Amino acid sequence: MLISIFLQTLALACLSLAMDKHYNAVVHGALATKRxxxxxxxxxxxxxxxFGLLIAQQPLLAIxxxxxxxxxxxxxxxxxxxxxxxxxxx
Amino acid sequence: MKHKLDVLxxxxxxxxxxxxxxxxxxxxxxxxxxxxxxCSQAEAVMVxxxxxxxxxxxxxxxxxxxxxxxxxxxxxxxxxxxFSAIYxxxxxx
Amino acid sequence: xxxxxxKNMVWxxxxxxxxxxxxxxxxxxxxxxxxxxxxxxxxxxxxxxKVSNTANMLNRSLDExxxxxxxxxxxxxxxxxxxxxxxxxxxxxxxxxxTTLSLGSELKQVIEPRExxxxxxxxxxxxxxxxxxxxxxxxxxxxxxxxLVAVFSGIFTHRRFFRDFFTLRISKLQKAxxxxxxxxxxxxxPFCIMICATGIMxxxxxxxxxxxxxYVGTExxxxxxxxxxxxxxxxxxxxxxxxxxxxxxERKIDATWGEKQIRRVTxxxxxxxxxxxxxxxxxxxxxxxQSDRLVFSAHTGExxxxxxxxxxxxxxxxxxxxxxxxxxxxxxxxxxxxxxxLLSSALIASGLTIWLMKRLDKVRKRHVSHFLVERLxxxxxxxxxxxxxxxxxxxxxxxxxxxxxxxxxxxxxxxxWLLCFLHSFxxxxxxxxxEQLLATALCCxxxxxxxxxxxxxxxxxxxxxxxxxxxIFTVSILIVGACFMKTALWLKGKPVSNKLNKxxxxxxx
Numbered sequence: 001m002l003i004s005i006f007l008q009t010l011a012l013a014c015l016s017l018a019m020d021k022h023y024n025a026v027v028h029g030a031l032a033t034k035r036x037x038x039x040x041x042x043x044x045x046x047x048x049x050x051f052g053l054l055i056a057q058q059p060l061l062a063i064x065x066x067x068x069x070x071x072x073x074x075x076x077x078x079x080x081x082x083x084x085x086x087x088x089x090x
Numbered sequence: 091m092k093h094k095l096d097v098l099x100x101x102x103x104x105x106x107x108x109x110x111x112x113x114x115x116x117x118x119x120x121x122x123x124x125x126x127x128x129c130s131q132a133e134a135v136m137v138x139x140x141x142x143x144x145x146x147x148x149x150x151x152x153x154x155x156x157x158x159x160x161x162x163x164x165x166x167x168x169x170x171x172x173f174s175a176i177y178x179x180x181x182x183x
Numbered sequence: 184x185x186x187x188x189x190k191n192m193v194w195x196x197x198x199x200x201x202x203x204x205x206x207x208x209x210x211x212x213x214x215x216x217x218x219x220x221x222x223x224x225x226x227x228x229x230x231x232x233k234v235s236n237t238a239n240m241l242n243r244s245l246d247e248x249x250x251x252x253x254x255x256x257x258x259x260x261x262x263x264x265x266x267x268x269x270x271x272x273x274x275x276x277x278x279x280x281x282t283t284l285s286l287g288s289e290l291k292q293v294i295e296p297r298e299x300x301x302x303x304x305x306x307x308x309x310x311x312x313x314x315x316x317x318x319x320x321x322x323x324x325x326x327x328x329x330x331l332v333a334v335f336s337g338i339f340t341h342r343r344f345f346r347d348f349f350t351l352r353i354s355k356l357q358k359a360x361x362x363x364x365x366x367x368x369x370x371x372x373p374f375c376i377m378i379c380a381t382g383i384m385x386x387x388x389x390x391x392x393x394x395x396x397x398y399v400g401t402e403x404x405x406x407x408x409x410x411x412x413x414x415x416x417x418x419x420x421x422x423x424x425x426x427x428x429x430x431x432x433e434r435k436i437d438a439t440w441g442e443k444q445i446r447r448v449t450x451x452x453x454x455x456x457x458x459x460x461x462x463x464x465x466x467x468x469x470x471x472x473q474s475d476r477l478v479f480s481a482h483t484g485e486x487x488x489x490x491x492x493x494x495x496x497x498x499x500x501x502x503x504x505x506x507x508x509x510x511x512x513x514x515x516x517x518x519x520x521x522x523x524x525l526l527s528s529a530l531i532a533s534g535l536t537i538w539l540m541k542r543l544d545k546v547r548k549r550h551v552s553h554f555l556v557e558r559l560x561x562x563x564x565x566x567x568x569x570x571x572x573x574x575x576x577x578x579x580x581x582x583x584x585x586x587x588x589x590x591x592x593x594x595x596x597x598x599x600w601l602l603c604f605l606h607s608f609x610x611x612x613x614x615x616x617x618e619q620l621l622a623t624a625l626c627c628x629x630x631x632x633x634x635x636x637x638x639x640x641x642x643x644x645x646x647x648x649x650x651x652x653x654x655i656f657t658v659s660i661l662i663v664g665a666c667f668m669k670t671a672l673w674l675k676g677k678p679v680s681n682k683l684n685k686x687x688x689x690x691x692x
Contacts (some may be wrong), residue, residue, distance in 0.1 A: 012349075014350075016349040062502075071518060074522060079349055080350070083351070084350075112391065113394075116394035129494075135395050135399055136387075136409060139395065147332070150332055151335065154191045
């Protein structure tokens with residue numbers, strides 16, 4: 001459960017870093033196309049894995065989906081807040 | 091003034107017209123479901139009523155996108171006619 | 184797509200949000216609290232002690248029922264579970280005319296919890312608005328529909344957020360609020376759509392009865408066709424005696440469901456030949472609102488033919504209902520949903536504030552509608568939490584033996600809210616904001632203190648028994664109080680020139 005949630009956060013962080021603006025804010029530098037693609041793939045794959053893990057854990061598929069979506073919403077907020085904090089600190 | 095009237099017509103169409111159309115849908119869709127042998131009548135009533143909210147929602151959105159309120163009202167009346175035609179047609183079958 | 188499609192959507196978003204915003208905020212905030220309905224009740228009835236570890240609860244309940252409920256046409260036993268420590272039995276005639284008795288962990292011990300509206304008040308209020316006889320449920324249905332429209336049109340209004348995902352600029356207040364609004368909008372969109380759609384589905388036939396009336400009949404007739412119950416038992420003179428030992432049945436149940444899965448045991452006509460026992464399972468393991476049920480004979484304990492499976496349509500509706508109530512959620516998910524509920528309330532509140540801010544920046548002379556919106560914003564966004572706190576305070580301060588105590592608590596809630604309205608109209612906008620926020624914060628800090636002064640044993644007991652609902656409630660109240668305090672002080676320090684202030688104080692709690 002915890003691993004799955006952490007993977008989700010990681011996935012969203014990767015996806016956000018695959019966007020020029022946020023990459024710039026965090027790493028200070030231009031984002032190479034190749035790295036962008038890698039980050040994107042990494043993000044989506046770990047998102048899928050986190051979903052798979054949650055389903056494997058919950059006996060009921062429907063509850064797992066609700067769980068996953070709820071965590072996803074909160075993780076989006078978390079990542080956004082982290083990025084905001086990061087760009088303020090700069 | 092013209093703008094306000096326009097908005098008023100759209101509002102009436104969205105709220106009242108939408109409700110009427112979705113009532114029409116919820117009644118007309120039942121015999122269709124039964125005729126297609128998808129479910130029993132009582133079940134069809136439930137399904138049609140649930141789906142009618144989607145129709146209501148669609149009508150609300152459409153009524154604020156149509157270029158003129160007259161076109162909108164024409165569409166609403168047409169769909170009401172369509173639903174009653176379906177209903178009477180199914181009745182006749 | 185026509186170019187003015189977006190313009191229309193913006194208009195729709197603005198006004199569908201504005202017209203229903205206050206009502207929606209009220210419904211969302213109280214509905215969010217209703218996620219913790221049993222836990223709040225547990226706090227509001229501190230006399231309830233830890234009973235869930237008691238041995239042999241079913242047989243003890245049965246003994247009490249035999250001793251007190253002689254000849255009654257219905258008995259029920261409600262067992263405590265991991266969310267509530269309320270263990271009680273009921274007996275009497277029909278549904279309404281019933282006597283309730285709460286049991287304690289010691290043998291023969293009876294608990295008399297204070298009369299209180301409890302967390303159930305929030306559940307009932309969020310869809311009836313205390314106007315059950317006056318179409319309250321229709322208003323909340325309409326509000327849900329408006330919310331769906333507002334969410335949909337919001338997607339087009341705040342398109343930018345899909346391009347700049349994860350962005351929150353906090354350089355300028357209005358920009359920050361708009362970003363916040365958009366971000367929260369995306370975050371809570373699935374939640375809002377789910378809640379509004381399922382909320383409408385709860386009263387699907389009541390709002391749109393025509394099809395049902397045309398083909399089948401009233402809502403009740405329709406649902407009895409869709410999910411047939413057991414055949415009705417005719418009330419008869421007592422002929423037989425119900426079982427006195429539940430262990431045999433319990434063993435059978437444990438074999439089918441596993442241990443600790445019983446939520447409620449209902450005896451129908453226990454004193455007749457045909458009397459039966461209906462056992463309801465707890466709702467942890469199903470999305471549906473209706474958990475599994477088993478049926479036994481009331482005087483032999485033999486299993487009887489159970490419920491027929493409900494039709495698919497009825498089952499779908501039950502799942503919608505279950506999703507809305509979220510009884511299936513474990514603690515983690517429940518908190519998540521609670522958080523999402525708070526965020527949605529903050530979404531609505533920030534939307535209302537942005538509307539006003541944008542307009543006040545532009546106009547030189549204020550229109551009466553600006554005044555009205557400003558005051559309503561204060562009275563709803565700051566006043567509702569204050570009213571809720573007053574409701575909690577009244578629970579502790581009203582004399583315990585007061586008659587109609589639960590009703591008076593609700594009255595306190597409503598009158599406080601009315602006072603907030605008056606106050607917001609009488610004071611200057613900024614002062615009204617600050618004062619109401621401060622008052623809420625003060626109530627939040629007072630509440631645990633009063634609790635401690637009234638009976639310090641309560642807190643000690645809560646620590647000893649690890650009464651989590653009680654402890655967490657106290658801590659969260661303190662945190663909420665700190666958030667309100669901070670918002671109020673921040674507002675107070677802000678120059679007046681900016682004319683307006685933020686309403687999304689709940690974002691941080």
